[in-house]
Amino acid sequence: MTIAASAPIPTRLALHHKGLPFAVHPVAVSDKATIGFSGQNKVPILKHDGRVIADSWVIALYLEKEFPDRPSLFGGETGATLTHVFNVWTDRELVPALIPYLMREVLDCVNEADGAHLRGHIEGAMKKSLEELTAGREQAVLTFRRKLQPARKALEKTAFLGGAAPTYADYILFGLLQWARVTSSAKVLEDTDVIASWFDRVLGLYDGVGRKELSRAERMKETAA
Numbered sequence: 001m002t003i004a005a006s007a008p009i010p011t012r013l014a015l016h017h018k019g020l021p022f023a024v025h026p027v028a029v030s031d032k033a034t035i036g037f038s039g040q041n042k043v044p045i046l047k048h049d050g051r052v053i054a055d056s057w058v059i060a061l062y063l064e065k066e067f068p069d070r071p072s073l074f075g076g077e078t079g080a081t082l083t084h085v086f087n088v089w090t091d092r093e094l095v096p097a098l099i100p101y102l103m104r105e106v107l108d109c110v111n112e113a114d115g116a117h118l119r120g121h122i123e124g125a126m127k128k129s130l131e132e133l134t135a136g137r138e139q140a141v142l143t144f145r146r147k148l149q150p151a152r153k154a155l156e157k158t159a160f161l162g163g164a165a166p167t168y169a170d171y172i173l174f175g176l177l178q179w180a181r182v183t184s185s186a187k188v189l190e191d192t193d194v195i196a197s198w199f200d201r202v203l204g205l206y207d208g209v210g211r212k213e214l215s216r217a218e219r220m221k222e223t224a225a
């Protein structure tokens, strides 16, 4: 099983959850030739048994169907339906809320071609220039934290969004916050936030695969040393 990805965090955690071996092939966001075989232009893309599956949500459904005897990603059909709602909510509400806060630093982490590609993509989607988006970043992070309130309420009661153990919903939200951790040294969550404790728990899952990915601050420290 292989995945082509630049930031395929929920997909990677889903594969660990299922206990499946896999290899990751990183692809630059502007490099559309390499992923042309998939018939679309985004990552992650999963290759398994001669099949090619794109879109993280479609991949999660595929893994659940193909590997029903492995730990469930959703906890049944009702769980799958609710997780889909959570996935759409995260994509439509949380991602655009976080982008103004992070985008300037995200662009620092990529090469010129990817930077130009991402800038065009984000400015088109958000209908604002990067400079306008960045000007509102301090307000944006407050809005983002407020939007996390449903997850915060749930995590006051349970260790994971999935309950006592993690499910795919945890990986969806973790993916967004891990993207922030890796690309930005800005503080997305307050230390006392119950979501910060949950995030730390998810960083430690599967022998700490999340934690092994260096944060922006850790990378900067290594470069300075």
Ligand SMILES: N[C@@H](CCC(=O)N[C@@H](CS)C(=O)NCC(=O)O)C(=O)O
Residues within 6 Å of the ligand: 006, 007, 008, 029, 030, 041, 042, 043, 044, 054, 055, 056, 057, 121
């Ligand atoms: N809904 C899709 C979104 C995929 C997506 O936006 N992927 C980003 C990287 S995380 C990408 O490939 N961006 C390249 C581009 O937009 O050209 C999914 O969850 O897989």
